[in-house]
Every structure is written in C-alpha cells, then in structure tokens.
Amino acid sequence: MKLQLALDLVDIQGAIDMVNEVGQENIDVVEIGTPVVINEGLHAVKAIKEAFPNLTVLADLKIMDAAGYEVNQASAAGADIITILGASEDESIKGAVAEAKKDGKEILVDMIAVKDLAARAKEVDEFGVDYICVHTGYDLQAVGKNSFEDLKTIKAAVKNAKTAIAGGIKLDTLKEAVEQHPDLIIVGGGITTVDNKQEVAKAMKAMINEG
Numbered sequence: 001m002k003l004q005l006a007l008d009l010v011d012i013q014g015a016i017d018m019v020n021e022v023g024q025e026n027i028d029v030v031e032i033g034t035p036v037v038i039n040e041g042l043h044a045v046k047a048i049k050e051a052f053p054n055l056t057v058l059a060d061l062k063i064m065d066a067a068g069y070e071v072n073q074a075s076a077a078g079a080d081i082i083t084i085l086g087a088s089e090d091e092s093i094k095g096a097v098a099e100a101k102k103d104g105k106e107i108l109v110d111m112i113a114v115k116d117l118a119a120r121a122k123e124v125d126e127f128g129v130d131y132i133c134v135h136t137g138y139d140l141q142a143v144g145k146n147s148f149e150d151l152k153t154i155k156a157a158v159k160n161a162k163t164a165i166a167g168g169i170k171l172d173t174l175k176e177a178v179e180q181h182p183d184l185i186i187v188g189g190g191i192t193t194v195d196n197k198q199e200v201a202k203a204m205k206a207m208i209n210e211g
C-alpha cells in the first residue's frame with residue numbers, strides 16, 4: 001500500500017512548499033490535482049517533478065477524450081501516472097494505455113460518477129490499465145458520501161489492475177481504507193488542511209505500512 005498526497009488548491013510554488021512541509025519521506029506519490037492543472041497547466045507537473053525527482057508524480061488530468069495526445073503531453077512534462085475517467089469511451093482508455101506504455105508510464109482510471117461500478121470496473125480491467133480508483137469527489141463529499149463501500153465493490157471485481165481509493169479520507173477514517181488493502185490511498189485535505197501536516201502524514205504512512 002502506498003500513500004499519495006493530492007495537491008488541489010495551491011499554485012506551483014504552493015505545491016512545492018506543501019511537499020516540503022509534509023516531508024517527501026512521508027509520502028510515496030505526489031498528485032498535481034485537476035484544479036492545479038486547470039490553473040497552471042502542465043508546467044505544474046514539470047515543476048514538481050524537477051523539485052522532487054525521487055517522488056512518483058501523478059497528473060490528475062481526468063482525461064475524457066483525445067486520450068493518447070493528452071497522456072503524451074503529461075508524460076513529456078514528467079508525469080509518472082496519468083488519470084483518465086472510467087466514464088470515458090473504451091477507445092479513449094485503450095488509447096491512453098497504449099500511449100503510456102510507450103514511455104513506461106502508468107494509467108489510473110478514476111471511477112468518479114460511474115453508476116454501475118462492478119460492471120465498468122470489470123470492463124476497464126481488461127484494457128491493461130494500471131490502477132482502478134474509486135473516488136468520491138468534493139461535490140459528493142459535501143453531501144456526506146465516501147468511497148469505502150465502493151472499494152469493496154471494485155476489490156471483488158478487479159482481477160488485474162491495482163486498486164486505489166480517494167475522496168475525503170482523514171486520519172480518523174483511514175483505517176476503513178487500510179483494512180481493505182488497496183494498493184494506493186489518496187489523501188488531499190486530510191493532510192493539507194490540518195495544522196501539523198507532517199505529523200499527520202507520518203501517522204498515516206505508519207498506519208499504511210503496518211496495514
């Protein structure tokens with residue numbers, strides 16, 4: 001199990017400062033979140049990879065179309081993992097995988113807003129993707145939803161890909177994810193909004209390592 005720090009509500013310098021404050025030794029993957037890519041472009045991915053060459057960098061593009069091209073651009077900027085939506089066309093997901101493989105990069109499929117999770121996870125799992133991720137986005141977190149039951153659903157459906165979970169995970173709810181042993185646990189606000197970010201990230205990493 002690995003810990004991914006999601007950086008969403010920062011600019012480029014804020015992202016670098018946040019990783020330094022959290023401590024790169026306390027995380028495995030750093031995510032340049034969708035709002036950062038929208039605001040700053042792929043320069044943010046390039047800047048974070050240059051600042052932290054030893055960290056795995058995920059570009060949360062949430063690709064929906066033009067998948068091969070967008071994966072190619074994110075990969076050139078230094079992304080190690082690129083995200084595409086599970087709701088996108090099969091051809092888009094296959095194209096993303098083909099492009100990523102050329103450069104030895106990985107594809108994470110974000111299942112946000114997918115209604116039949118088990119069925120779509122089984123389909124996507126056949127396309128050679130690296131991760132399938134359940135995700136409760138900000139807008140559903142705001143009405144009290146989470147992804148812990150959804151993780152059970154994809155764990156039962158997925159045979160090939162690694163599994164991941166994201167969406168509102170905090171130190172006091174992390175256990176619910178750890179108990180199910182996904183390959184990747186993604187945490188944004190649960191680290192970035194607390195006072196002692198380093199202490200919380202360290203505690204989360206310890207819980208994940210022990211899990």
Ligand SMILES: O=C([C@H](O)CO)[C@H](O)[C@H](O)COP(=O)(O)O
Nearest residue numbers: 006034137167168169187188189
């Ligand atoms: O992908 C995300 C969201 O859609 C905004 O871009 C977040 O990175 C993801 O939800 C993790 O962040 P938290 O929910 O704050 O843990």
